[in-house]
Amino acid sequence: MKGKKVGMVSVGLTKFMRRAKETPKELAYYSAKMALDNAGITRKDVDGVIIGSAPDAFDGVHQKHEYLTDGSGGFNLPTMRGYVGGGTGVFSPIQGWYSVASGMNDVVLITTEEKMSTIQPSAQAGFLTIFDNMIERNLGPNLVWIFALEMKRYMEKHGIPKEHIASVSVKNKGNALDHPSAMLGQKLTIEQVMNSEVLADPVHLLDISPVADGAVSFVMMSEDKIKEFGIPLDQVAWVDGVGWNVDTTIWTNRDLYYPKYVEKAAKQAYNMAGQKDHSPETLRKWLSFAEPYDPFNYKELHHLEGLQLFGKGEAPRAAFEGVTARDSDFPVTPSGGLLGVGNPIAAAAGMKAAEVYLQLTGQAGKRQIPKDVTRGLAQAWGDLMQVGTVLVMKGGQVQ
């Protein structure tokens, strides 16, 4: 691990809602304040602020970094916004890590926020603004369609039965029943997922995460400051490795069945953490659990393969057979994920990073993984399907 040792010491999460009464800035304030309170510090102790938020089009506010600054605690402080689309929520704590590891800051407050309910008639229309203006926008793409193309390619390449993919919706929406921020925890059957409405074949309604409003914040500190504030180590999760990677910006220009950019980001993070053996069996022992990005059910599986946690084409069967259930050997998305907790873009991936912290510090309540957990991973994916962001953290007492 390069640079100074950096720990996450608290998180704050608003409830994820279909339509919040609060503005984006007010949501940011609530989660930021909660994170400060949970760390037992005030804004005066903070020396750097990081904001993560996805396309400006959703909030109908341009320059969201400036707009969100005060709500995120940035008044009179060095403040920056990072933005890699859906990958943002995991990238923001990575930014927190390097701003402390570099020695620039000692205490950073990080907020990821998204309000998807402002844009009319639906968030889907906003996604049009992220595509190439010359060719793709003229064919009116939306994300459901391009993910349908990817999902079809993935299923075709490995001969994956739809039931195996549908099982991820059942697992994650079920896990979300235990998450206090969750919007759509549900007990479902594979048949209900399979028989839900077709949006763009092979994508059905219950294959997708619901858009939401919400915010998630973190406090991260140098080891020296953790000692100075007297924060107990069982309340700390150390950053163990980080990685991110951007594949070609021509989203059509990859074989969509396998996310190479996630593989590259993951290997960067594993190597940084000193984990050089990248075989799935070793990695599933080294990591106690994972929170891969699941805006669609097939994406959790796709990402598990990119993360090297399962071989190519092997994740769907494993999920179907229960290998990734919360009480199994290798729990995946114990939080309930985007599918169950909800998908306020940057905050959704922020929620995944927060889950790694909460599980490692034994604060996950009814969601707490029954076995001992020492190390966890959060991963997100974004831009136009070509960014992978990976954060590995370990428990405060783990060497």
Added chain:
Amino acid sequence: MLPTKRNAKHNSVREVEGSFPIHFHYTAGISTEKFFLGLKEKKILGNTCATCNFTYLPPKIFCEDCFAELGNDTYKEVPQTGILESYTEIYYDFRGDKLETPYFLALIKVDETDTMFYHKLIDTENPKIGMKVSAIWNDDRKGSIHDLNGFKGI
């Protein structure tokens, strides 16, 4: 900027109407203008990075890998046939409104290119990944992506 109609129900001012009243004249750019002019003449133009032996469709003025500039002599007409690499049948439009008639979108690997091309799949009864497809032209061509109606299974 007045309260929305939805507020009336709960006698609140929870929401206010608004929009960004802006319009754009996007620059087509050096390579895309050539590509559009080609479409008008029923030609599909790509260009090739000789160093990487990689053909871009649509063309680009640089190779994203070796970062070489791809000059005028790199452009070439590519075949109007290709392979269907993936497809989806769309039931909602891009705004999320239900379509009266669903239709197909596809990713096509045009022959002699190394990229995938995004367009409609039309008049194809039983689409199958791996099938051969051919470009179908619009009779009224103006120099846009709509000069192609789409690709059809052959």
